[in-house]
Amino acid sequence: MKRLLLPLMLLAASPALADDPVVEDVTLRASGSTWTVSVRLSHPDTGWDHYADGWEVLAPDGTRLGFRELLHPHVDEQPFTRSLSGVTIPDGIDHVLIRPRCSVDGWAAETFRKDLDR
Secondary structure, three states: OHHHHHHHHHHHHOOOOOOOOEEEEEEEEEEOOEEEEEEEEEOOOOEOOEOEEEEEEEOOOOOEEEEEEOOOOOOOOOOEEEEEEEEOOOOOOOEEEEEEEEOOOEEOOOOEEEEOOO
């Protein structure tokens, strides 16, 4: 019986990880030589203790092209959209990747691919 209870007790004592933030959609709008990136994001924000706190725009090779910090939780606004302007996307790149971040769990495992219309 002890052998069964110990793993259960350890499991109950370990912190529960929430779902990663999820990129629901991305729009890209060219403005001169830069782009505005708008990201619709969802995450089970619980308040200041745990919320989606940012996202980054990456080139296909992983180079960061931009970062949008999210300064507060969006508990009652899900999904929500935030934009970042002035992003320079070098010629020759046909898509970008968006990777969201959570204040507790860090960077999401999955990225969202968005093809560019040049």
